Amino acid sequence: MSSSESQPPQPPPPSDSAATISKKAAKKEAAKLEKLRRKQESALAATTATLSVDDDDPLAASYGDIPLVELQSKTAVDVNTWTRVEALDRSLENRTVLIRGRVQTIRPVAKKMAFLVVRENGYTVQCLLQTQPDLVSLQMVKFAAALSRESIVDIEGIVSVPDTLIKAATQQQVEIQVRKLYCVSRAVPTLPINIEDAARSEVEIEKALQEGEKLVRVNQDTRLNFRVLDLRTPANQGIFRIQSQVGNVFRQFLLSEGFIEIHTPKLIAGTSEGGAAVFRLNYKGQPACLAQSPQLHKQMSICGDLSRVFEIGPVFRAEDSNTHRHLCEFTGLDVEMEIKKHYFEVMDIVDKLFVSIFDSLNQNCKKELEAVRKQHPFEPLKYLRQTLRLTYEEGVQMLKDAGIEIEPFGDLNTEAERKLGQLVSEKYGTEFYILYRYPLAVRPFYTMPCYDNPKEYSNSFDVFIRGEEIISGAQRVHKPDLLEQRAEALGIDVKTISTYIDSFRYGAPLHGGFGVGLERVVMLFCGLNNIRKTSLYPRDPVRIVP
Secondary structure, eight states: OOSSSOOOOOOOOOTTOGGGOOHHHHHHHHHHHHHHHHHHHHHHHHHHHHOOOOTTOTTGGGEEEOOGGGGSSOSOOOGGGSOOGGGOSGGGTTOEEEEEEEEEEEEEETTTEEEEEEEETTEEEEEEEEOBTTTBOHHHHHHHHTOOTTOEEEEEEEEEOOSSOOTTSSOTTOEEEEEEEEEEEOOOSSOSSOHHHHTOOHHHHHHHHHTTOOOOOOOHHHHHHTHHHHTTSHHHHHHHHHHHHHHHHHHHHHHHTTOEEOOOOSEESSOSSOSSOSOEEEETTEEEEEOSOSHHHHHHHHHTTOOEEEEEEEEEOOOOOOSTTOOSEEEEEEEEEEOSSOTHHHHHHHHHHHHHHHHHHHHHOHHHHHHHHHHSOOOOOOOOSSOEEEEHHHHHHHHHHTTOOOOTTSOOOHHHHHHHHHHHHHHHSOSEEEEESOBGGGSOTTBOBOSSOTTTBBSEEEEEETTEEEEEEEEBOOOHHHHHHHHHHTTOOGGGGHHHHHGGGGOOOOEEEEEEEHHHHHHHHTTOSOGGGGSSSOOBTTBOOO
16 A cells, blocks of 8 residues: 555556566666666767867867866856756847757758757757857857767857747747857767657557557666656656655645654664565664554654654565555655544545645646646546545445445455546546545554444545555554554564554554555556656666666
């Protein structure tokens, strides 16, 4: 599950999953990448050696590779000297500007003219070099045409407004007439993947095939092997800016509700969830684990009278979950809070928090969402102003009415979750809802049993987006004796969590909380098919690099 609770192993992932590579194949791939790296370094050295500035050119000082000594923080300058590509518009017409960005495309036009499209943070502008006496030399145009794509350059030039819109750039109303061009950092001549190939949608590729044209398809493993290049595509730039916004709204909303941010240890003596899905290690001669969640310590913090706490931090799961939605390391968004009477108080926070997150993404990330949608088409998420709540029994009954039998005291599998999401969407018009009062047998040891049926049901809930679970939450057991009984029943060595249980012996408030997987929230909000697309550098059962 998302963060606070574990989930049983799932079936194999879709074909594009990086988790399908065997260890032997991964080792072979690593050797192949090393060979490519050496080849690229040799090519770069050879290319750089042949591109020296022509000393006979009277305009030689207006272009060339910047010497390393000038890039070693030799001289402090005013950063406001540079203009952001994003800020280039008609208001700057006839003004001289200095920009820095990557050379996205190079288009020579005979010997006397060349066009460069320069990119900075997802925004692009067309730059024109055309030979003119005392301004642009033939050698300068030649230097520009010989640059490698993705090299970083400084360009000084005059902003002009062409008669027609420039469709090849985001800044369509202006272009830059280049007067000076310097290479800050040169990329290798041949990139392992081209940005334009990595930015294509499946729809575009399939359409081209139908028309008899074969376009390059960059698969998931190749993308992850060269993640730094893959991250430069507009869709990925959008994904990780959206992810940043989710974390920002999560933090700001909770701070406004009286929560404080905490930072719990990731090295712990025993398991935080139970079961075998932990990364075990030797901690100075003592057995230890990487935390499966901050669960134990965030509860202990409540016992320390911090009242309302949250954390944004790494979570580690050693499960061999080779699926489209599981990772061995992900970012957990965790919350714990005192409650006065009922665990619905926790669900109330979930409701308001996620409606705020969705509203903020729709209002403040329009450009980013459009960039993602262009490569990975998806429909906007349907959600209600007041989040729908159904009991687990009601959910099971909806599935039963649709002809799907579910074990009444078991958990929902992936297929059942998706089907229920479809049924809820059709009946209630929402793709975001809460399912509560889960069977006790499928919840962690610290989950509070129901008052009216303590052997079969619990005061817990899951939250779903587009038919997939993103949140697990519950009221927690605050009685130490009951905690010990529940832990032992689930095979947990009580000695390894003795300090956790002891914290409840000194008087523990009623409390509850929940855990959210950040990557999964972004994946489902954007309708993506693989969580590796929303993890900066994914860690799954076979991937530990880059």
